[in-house]
Amino acid sequence: MKNHELDSVDHTILNILQQNAKLPLKEIAENVYLSVPAVSARIEKMEKEGYITGYQAQVNPIALGYHIKALINLEVPPEEKSVFYTYIKECLNVVECNCVTGEYSMVLEVLFPSTVELDKFIGELQRFGRTKTLIVFSTSVEHRGIPANPNEIVRE
Known part of the structure; x- marks a missing residue:
C-alpha cells in the first residue's frame, strides 16, 4: 500500500483534509508553507498510495429522518x-x-x-x-478523523 514514509508536512495535510476536505488548496498550501502545485502533488501521491481513500460529506442522520x-x-x-x-x-x-x-x-x-x-x-x-x-441514546464522539501521526496524539 504505502511506498514512502509520510513526513510532518504530509501529516499536517492529512489532518487538515480530515477536518475540511473542501478547504481550497491555496489555504492548505499557506498552512504548510508550500506552493499550491506542491500540495496538490502530495495529495495526489497520498491518494495513489492509499493513505487517502476517499472524500465524503458528513450528514446529519436526524435531519434526514434517521432517528x-x-x-x-x-x-x-x-x-x-x-x-x-x-x-x-x-x-x-x-x-x-x-x-x-x-x-x-x-x-x-x-x-x-x-x-x-x-x-x-x-x-x-x-x-x-x-x-x-x-x-444509542446519545453520541459524545461522532465519527471523526484520526491523527495522521500516531506518535503525536494530543489529548485536549
Whole structure:
C-alpha cells in the first residue's frame, strides 16, 4: 500500500483534509508553507498510495429522518461469513460492519427512521445467527478523523 514514509508536512495535510476536505488548496498550501502545485502533488501521491481513500460529506442522520441509531452484535458461523458479507454490503442502513473477537463475531452500526424498521431488520439478520441490540441514546464522539501521526496524539 504505502511506498514512502509520510513526513510532518504530509501529516499536517492529512489532518487538515480530515477536518475540511473542501478547504481550497491555496489555504492548505499557506498552512504548510508550500506552493499550491506542491500540495496538490502530495495529495495526489497520498491518494495513489492509499493513505487517502476517499472524500465524503458528513450528514446529519436526524435531519434526514434517521432517528434510531443502534449497535447490533451478531453471531455469524465462520462458514456463513461469505454469504453474510454479500448480504450486508447491500443493506444501506448499515453504516459500519466490523468482524470482531468475543462472544459475537460481528458488530454493526445501523441507522433507521424508527424502531419498527430496526425490528424488521433484526429479524432478517437472525437468519445468520443470534443478535444482541443496543439502541444509542446519545453520541459524545461522532465519527471523526484520526491523527495522521500516531506518535503525536494530543489529548485536549
